[in-house]
Amino acid sequence: MTDTSTAPGQGFLSIRGLTKRYAGFTAVDNLDLEVPKGELVAFLGPSGCGKTTSLRMIAGLVPATSGRIVVGGQDLTEVATHRRDMGLVFQSYALFPHMSVAKNVAFGLEMRKVPKDEIAKRVKEAIALVHLTGKEEHRPAQLSGGQQQRVALARALVIRPSILLFDEPLSNLDAKLRDEMRNEIRDIQRRLGITAIFVTHDQSEALTMCDKVVVMNQGRLEQLGTPVDLYERPKTAFVASFVGRTNRLKAVATDGFADFGGQRFAAPGDLSGPVEVMVRPHRIALAPTGGEGVAGTIMRATFAGDILQYDIDVAGQTVSVELATRGGETVLAPGTTVALSWRPQDVFVYGAAA
């Protein structure tokens, strides 16, 4: 199933100014995106952020209000879904209930008028690829959810689509199966070198599986970057709080310093006035009072095995701190005063939301 006939640069997905407006609201607002061949890109965001609408516009299931969708140099914006040559894996699997597994997988090849013996060969390969050999004659209803999603994956892969689209494909599976499928999808996508878009609301799925992540909010692209970029260098307050967990603190910034409750600490950037300061709970270090850092009082201590979690009151705001346990540490009692510190690169400062 490896496809080496495609020249480099082909299958390159280019989205320019893609917009979808419905009466009264804008679902997708001026989305620009370049996806190199062979990359797996996640569309990540809360429900209603426009990620699924964007995917459906790429597949041609929803007409775009404006903007272009170009694949391998060919403008597909006005091309009907069935001529776009894309594979789509749905959250609900969307298998054909009246056809066997083999017939489901063969459907796309039949539509392409592939010769019968080649269909048989490719269907067999695709079914083997998703580890369902032996289930060829089963009906979808006789399979588990995970197996059904494998059939859907094989059905989308077998046509060797220019782009493979996933619409929350793991949301209906239980946690254990989800991890398994996650790795499997990633392996297959890498092995075949196929360009893919993966829509999800689950940040851990996006971070662990994908080469790049597009974070979307209210129809707009918030940030495009590698998982490390998003986590370590979030460009907006939304990205910082949506990707990973973080403390959000209100402060006032002046000349590279932030001030809350009369305490100052270095805050990168040239913002001034009210700001929002974010620090991830496990990037904060605690020291006895008197040391470097911001003073706070422990309100609650929770021992959770691998981590020790504190809620600390800092000038009226609650800061959550997580320390990895190594064994032998003492759990600080509520009421203890401590100094909180962090490295400059671990603090993000954003203009306060109105």
Added chain:
Amino acid sequence: MDERPVSPALKLLAFLMFAFLLAPLIVVVPISFSGDSYMMFPPSSWSVKWYPAIFLDGKMTAAFWTSLLLACAVTVLCLVIALPAAFALVRLRPRGAEALSSLFTAPLLLPTIVLGLAILIVFARYGLLATFPGLVAAHLVVTLPYALRVLATALSTLPIAVEEAASTLGASPFTVFRRITLPMMKSGLIGTTALCFLVSFDEVVLSLFMTGPRIQTLPVAMYHHVEQQADPLVAALSVLLVVLTLLVVLVVDRTSGLAKTFVK
């Protein structure tokens, strides 16, 4: 269906309801085996002579073939008209789709006698009375609403993602309909066929207005037969019709499940 314990009172109530519905049938069956020359319960003697008598009665057999042909024609036309109509209403959702589907089911709410009279007045002007096309048209008025309802329900419960999946795999809209939508509507189609056939085959009131000496449907022929002579021939015929109806229901149940077809 969930298995839940049923109280004895509910069982009794269900039994009484069924008894009420089926009692007339229970009376008809013994009368059909009567040896008397008029309907009487209980019969004074027994025979099976009324069953062969049906097939020797030229009027009855002619009426039976008329009704069979009529029901088949009406059923086919119903499917041909209602399927695209249901598709348009459910999938294309034109402006005012709700109002349109209420309008299309309105004939079910009108008393059939009113419909019959209206059709009589209109059809008389165009010479359609007591003609086969006239009967087909009249029956369509009462069968189409059923067909549209059942097919629209069948269509609206189909997950649209399955059709979208087919179209991403390269199937044109027509291919999607033929290879995916239609097979998935199988139970709805079987239900519609059975319903249209039975409604048309059993229809009396409209047919009474529409038939004449030239053409008669089976229910109308039976009606006139009872008016003229009260022999047990009609009872024997009724038993045959009940058997026929049961057969249809049985076929539907075996092929797609009765509850799945009608209750959904």
